[in-house]
Amino acid sequence: MKKKYWLILLVSAVIVVAYVLLFMTSNSYIQSVMNMLLYNIVLVLGLNFITGLTGQMNMATAGMMALGAYSFAIADTSYNVNPWLSLLMVLALGLVIGRALGYPSLRLQGFFLSLTTIGFNEVVRITVNNLTDITGGATGYKDVRRLPFFFQFPDKNSYFYLNLIFTLIMIAIAVLVVNSKWGRAYKSIRDNYEAAEATGIDIAKLKIQAFTLAAVYSVVAGVMYAGYSQYLNPTAFATSYSQNYVAMLMVGGIGSVPGNILGATLVTVLPEVLRAFQNYYWVMFCTICLLMAIFVPDGLWSLLQKAIRFVQKKLNRNKEVA
Amino acid sequence: MPAMLELKNITKKFGGLVAVNDLSMRVDEHEIHALIGPNGAGKTTATNMIEGVYHPTSGQIFFKGQDITNLKTHEIARLGIGRTFQNIKLYDTMTALENVMVGGHQLTKLDLFPSIINPKGLMEEEKMLKEKAEMLIEYVGLSGIKNEYVKNLPYGNKKVLEVARALMMDPELLLLDEPAAGLNPSERADFVSLLMRIHSEGKTLFFIEHNMDVVMNVSHRITVVNFGAKIAEGTPQEIQTNPEVIKAYLGERYKVK
Ligand SMILES: Nc1ncnc2c1ncn2[C@@H]1O[C@H](COP(=O)(O)OP(=O)(O)O)[C@@H](O)[C@H]1O
Ligand SMILES: [Mg+2]
Numbered sequence: 309m310k311k312k313y314w315l316i317l318l319v320s321a322v323i324v325v326a327y328v329l330l331f332m333t334s335n336s337y338i339q340s341v342m343n344m345l346l347y348n349i350v351l352v353l354g355l356n357f358i359t360g361l362t363g364q365m366n367m368a369t370a371g372m373m374a375l376g377a378y379s380f381a382i383a384d385t386s387y388n389v390n391p392w393l394s395l396l397m398v399l400a401l402g403l404v405i406g407r408a409l410g411y412p413s414l415r416l417q418g419f420f421l422s423l424t425t426i427g428f429n430e431v432v433r434i435t436v437n438n439l440t441d442i443t444g445g446a447t448g449y450k451d452v453r454r455l456p457f458f459f460q461f462p463d464k465n466s467y468f469y470l471n472l473i474f475t476l477i478m479i480a481i482a483v484l485v486v487n488s489k490w491g492r493a494y495k496s497i498r499d500n501y502e503a504a505e506a507t508g509i510d511i512a513k514l515k516i517q518a519f520t521l522a523a524v525y526s527v528v529a530g531v532m533y534a535g536y537s538q539y540l541n542p543t544a545f546a547t548s549y550s551q552n553y554v555a556m557l558m559v560g561g562i563g564s565v566p567g568n569i570l571g572a573t574l575v576t577v578l579p580e581v582l583r584a585f586q587n588y589y590w591v592m593f594c595t596i597c598l599l600m601a602i603f604v605p606d607g608l609w610s611l612l613q614k615a616i617r618f619v620q621k622k623l624n625r626n627k628e629v630a
Numbered sequence: 631m632p633a634m635l636e637l638k639n640i641t642k643k644f645g646g647l648v649a650v651n652d653l654s655m656r657v658d659e660h661e662i663h664a665l666i667g668p669n670g671a672g673k674t675t676a677t678n679m680i681e682g683v684y685h686p687t688s689g690q691i692f693f694k695g696q697d698i699t700n701l702k703t704h705e706i707a708r709l710g711i712g713r714t715f716q717n718i719k720l721y722d723t724m725t726a727l728e729n730v731m732v733g734g735h736q737l738t739k740l741d742l743f744p745s746i747i748n749p750k751g752l753m754e755e756e757k758m759l760k761e762k763a764e765m766l767i768e769y770v771g772l773s774g775i776k777n778e779y780v781k782n783l784p785y786g787n788k789k790v791l792e793v794a795r796a797l798m799m800d801p802e803l804l805l806l807d808e809p810a811a812g813l814n815p816s817e818r819a820d821f822v823s824l825l826m827r828i829h830s831e832g833k834t835l836f837f838i839e840h841n842m843d844v845v846m847n848v849s850h851r852i853t854v855v856n857f858g859a860k861i862a863e864g865t866p867q868e869i870q871t872n873p874e875v876i877k878a879y880l881g882e883r884y885k886v887k
């Protein structure tokens with residue numbers, strides 16, 4: 309068992325180092341995609357708690373992210389609050405959003421919850437669009453001040469490392485939550501809420517908790533986004549982006565952290581790769597997503613796990629024969 | 631001493647349908663109490679009211695003297711009432727062991743935020759849950775399949791697994807809704823011996839069952855309901871010789887015995 313953990317840690321370290329090396333040797337276009345991938349991973353990890361594990365549809369990811377990004381920019385850049393204090397305020401906001409969406413989820417299910425969260429996302433987008441004095445409206449919010457990194461305001465490239473650190477922290481927390489009593493308790497609500505209640509699980513509390521985790525992850529991604537691009541525009545937080553995050557969750561694998569990372573990576577990188585096909589790119593992307601939903605409904609990670617288990621079995625059998 | 635469980639004049643109406651009609655009964659500590667009656671008599675509905683899934687239209691329910699009539703399901707469970715379901719309700723995407731571990735969630739102390747900043751404490755709780763769940767899986771005789779996903783398990787194993795999950799929360803009272811239904815004779819014999827073992831460790835059992843061999847052999851007392859109302863209560867001897875019960879439920883076959 310111990311050996312397995314070391315192996316996982318080693319593989320993760322190799323991936324992180326390779327990622328940094330790739331970033332250092334890439335052009336600025338690839339670098340911006342690589343940065344986008346970081347906050348997409350954080351968003352999908354957050355969505356996984358509520359939609360993946362607890363089974364409550366959330367189409368408000370982009371809206372929650374917008375709230376994080378704009379509040380950070382307004383607090384720190386417009387009002388000159390200390391940047392770390394602004395980050396703390398944004399985290400507190402995440403707690404509030406989690407409750408605001410969590411309570412309706414206690415009464416609404418399925419389609420109705422989807423619609424409510426879509427509504428939330430649109431309300432946020434339209435509000436941001438219309439509060440021109442504070443948010444810059446449709447022309448956008450320019451020159452967001454970055455979080456200081458090692459006591460100075462970093463340039464775009466070194467800000468990437470700060471985002472990488474954020475991402476690693478969020479991954480570590482997700483691993484802890486998903487693979488412990490919390491992950492099981494959330495899943496028990498999704499799998500059979502009557503049985504969960506009968507074993508003493510407070511469903512209302514846990515649903516709100518899972519929504520809150522999703523909200524906190526989304527606002528952190530918002531801060532990551534705001535700092536890197538330094539420019540915010542309401543069109544970047546449309547509901548269609550929220551759908552995209554649900555697609556990432558489904559493509560990679562619902563419920564597991566490696567699956568989430570895989571899904572975020574594929575759905576972030578695939579459109580960029582497919583851009584070479586120009587007019588056909590969007591059609592191809594949608595077709596691939598659709599085929600995956602039909603043939604690999606549990607996500608690619610489940611397929612990989614099956615393959616690993618198959619190889620293990622084969623190896624064990626060979627050992628027995630030998 | 632208050633009863634382990636007491637129903638006082640419980641009535642449950644679904645629209646115009648009276649599913650349970652003015653039912654009163656008590657289950658004493660360390661008793662094995664059976665609830666029998668024809669299909670649709672209101673047995674499952676009565677269990678669901680004890681567990682707070684439905685609240686009675688009128689009447690009161692007490693657990694060890696405490697009024698639990700209007701508590702929520704998870705609050706009632708935490709007081710020490712475990713249950714199994716007539717139609718199996720397990721967590722299909724989890725392994726057998728994980729299913730049992732969920733039963734222990736409410737025994738743990740760390741809340742979400744403390745467990746994130748104290749991973750070591752969380753890991754200790756995991757270890758506790760795992761050890762306890764493994765012990766219980768062994769106890770009910772499912773060690774061999776503990777790492778199987780529940781959706782792949784045969785029906786008989788699932789029934790037993792539900793019992794292990796309920797035991798995980800250290801209940802004093804176990805409600806079992808048709809535990810032996812659908813089991814073959816050898817599985818049923820194993821199940822009965824499991825129930826007797828659980829009882830011998832001090833638990834109180836309240837179960838709904840249609841198999842009369844099981845009911846008559848293990849119960850201390852039996853309550854019989856028909857159309858939501860109680861028609862008889864007594865020892866297996868008394869129930870088997872009660873003309874009204876024979877007419878409504880048991881049939882003439884049992885009269886000879
Ligand atoms: N949620 C419900 N809504 C409406 N009617 C119900 C509901 N649950 C049970 N009933 C009805 O109540 C009666 C008693 O059902 P039930 O308690 O399941 O009986 P039993 O377990 O004794 O077979 C049945 O007529 C059933 O159709
Ligand atoms: Mg029933």
